[in-house]
Amino acid sequence: METHSHTHHHSDExxxxxxxRLARAIxxxxxxxxxxxxxxxxxxVLIQLAAVxxxxxxxxxxxxxxxxxHCIVHAVEEGETEIIDELNDAIDKFxx
Numbered sequence: 001m002e003t004h005s006h007t008h009h010h011s012d013e014x015x016x017x018x019x020x021r022l023a024r025a026i027x028x029x030x031x032x033x034x035x036x037x038x039x040x041x042x043x044x045v046l047i048q049l050a051a052v053x054x055x056x057x058x059x060x061x062x063x064x065x066x067x068x069x070h071c072i073v074h075a076v077e078e079g080e081t082e083i084i085d086e087l088n089d090a091i092d093k094f095x096x
């Protein structure tokens with residue numbers, strides 16, 4: 001997997017928000033695993049999986065918004081227009 005670096009650093013507040021959202025998603029996913037191990041109702045498991053998907057998607061939105069508002073703006077100001085192609089590629093992979 002390719003990784004790209006940029007010069008923009010994220011605020012502590014942003015990192016905490018993303019970390020908290022990921023912790024919630026992990027909690028939901030652990031609950032799904034526990035439910036499966038306990039042979040709980042499939043409908044309930046699916047509802048909990050929906051919560052996992054929602055938590056991940058919402059985390060992605062927070063990251064994307066920050067990336068657009070800070071990283072992309074900064075890169076374009078610096079003439080680093082290839083970052084637009086990288087963003088498009090990342091969006092394509094995230095939305096699959």
